[in-house]
Amino acid sequence: MTDTRDLVFRSLADPTRRAIFERLCRHGEQTVGALTTAAGVAQPTVSRHLSLLKQAGLVEDRPAGRQTHYSVRPDALAPLLDWTREMTGFWESRFDDLENLLQRMDQ
Secondary structure, eight states, rough: HHHHHHHHHHHHHHHHHHHHHHHHHHHHHHHHHHHHHTTTTTTHHHHHHHHHHHHHHEEEEEETTEEEEEEEOOTHHHHHHHHHHHHHHHHHHHHHHHHHHEEEEEH
16 A cells, blocks of 8 residues: 555656646546647657556556547545545544643643
């Protein structure tokens, strides 16, 4: 799980990859050409970014003739959501402990 989580975080840390991922989230399936036009970088660069997003499990591809279409995997952000839940629980617990300490100090 940690390896997957690390791949997701590393993949989304790059602003260009994150923008490509966000575009796929907002606009649905896109061809490499459409993503290249929107990204404002060369097609080989977009293809490398898509390859890394695919390795992280964030996107999937669908060849159709001479074009390849990319879309976001429905469960792509599950590792990120799991981590967020873990951290939320951790910090809520810490704040509860702090609140208890402050109440004891006020008595």
